[in-house]
Amino acid sequence: MSIVFDAVTVTAEGPEGTSVLLDGVNCTLQAPRTAIIGENGSGKSTMARAISGLVQPSAGHITVDGLDTVTDVRALRRRAGFIFANPGAQTIMPTVREDVALTLRGRGLSRREVSERVEAALAAHHLTELAERSCQSLSSGQAQRLALCAVLVGEPSLILADEPTSLLDLRHSELIAARLLAPAAEQVVLVTHDLDLVRRCDEAVMVSGGRLVRQGPPDEVVTAYVDSVRG
Numbered sequence: 496m497s498i499v500f501d502a503v504t505v506t507a508e509g510p511e512g513t514s515v516l517l518d519g520v521n522c523t524l525q526a527p528r529t530a531i532i533g534e535n536g537s538g539k540s541t542m543a544r545a546i547s548g549l550v551q552p553s554a555g556h557i558t559v560d561g562l563d564t565v566t567d568v569r570a571l572r573r574r575a576g577f578i579f580a581n582p583g584a585q586t587i588m589p590t591v592r593e594d595v596a597l598t599l600r601g602r603g604l605s606r607r608e609v610s611e612r613v614e615a616a617l618a619a620h621h622l623t624e625l626a627e628r629s630c631q632s633l634s635s636g637q638a639q640r641l642a643l644c645a646v647l648v649g650e651p652s653l654i655l656a657d658e659p660t661s662l663l664d665l666r667h668s669e670l671i672a673a674r675l676l677a678p679a680a681e682q683v684v685l686v687t688h689d690l691d692l693v694r695r696c697d698e699a700v701m702v703s704g705g706r707l708v709r710q711g712p713p714d715e716v717v718t719a720y721v722d723s724v725r726g
């Protein structure tokens with residue numbers, strides 16, 4: 496798969512006028528696992544949200560395997576799974592099991608197939624014991640695991656994950672990192688501050704002030720990032 500940013504600018508209107516969130520970003524992301532890194536407010540989440548079509552460029556275009564993120568958004572949503580930074584916003588159904596099953600609705604699967612896939616996904620994310628719990632009653636880390644589980648059960652070709660391990664304890668960070676870095680999807684794009692996780696990806700890009708300032712092997716990009724912070 497290939498994600499192409501072609502002269503992408505994203506702006507937002509606020510009380511203080513127009514803010515530039517992304518500023519003329521050009522890049523092609525095609526490594527199986529790409530990490531987006533940078534300081535708070537640099538534009539990482541905006542990049543991820545723009546790839547998913549949740550945010551629209553005010554200039555330029557983004558394509559995912561040739562699908563335009565604005566005009567082909569429905570086709571794109573069928574292929575991509577998005578894990579938000581605030582996982583509580585992502586649960587729709589009352590219980591954990593129902594929320595995972597929702598992803599498989601409308602796909603023409605038999606009840607048995609749905610049930611088998613849901614139970615396997617719950618087990619893989621250590622959620623079986625919480626399956627009947629109300630989504631609203633989960634801790635933040637449990638909600639983050641549920642969000643990932645509900646995305647992965649749909650077997651998307653592309654996973655966009657915004658800080659997927661930020662709320663997790665060490666054991667579950669490892670579990671989720673392993674799930675994301677294993678070939679769970681053809682392509683995974685992660686926004687993260689976890690530099691160990693970045694080093695386990697195939698490529699990294701660094702964003703600063705809404706611009707893409709570096710792209711390359713994770714070790715090199717992490718070193719440039721650390722140097723830029725420490726001066």
Ligand SMILES: Nc1ncnc2c1ncn2[C@@H]1O[C@H](COP(=O)(O)OP(=O)(O)OP(=O)(O)O)[C@@H](O)[C@H]1O
Pocket residue numbers: 507508509514515516533534535536537538539540541542
């Ligand atoms: N709707 C909006 N209106 C105005 N400014 C916005 C809007 N959304 C984001 N921003 C600003 O755009 C900039 C980039 O935000 P973004 O969420 O992409 O940063 P980030 O790199 O993901 O940061 P963090 O590491 O803190 O999650 C920030 O300065 C943010 O305040």
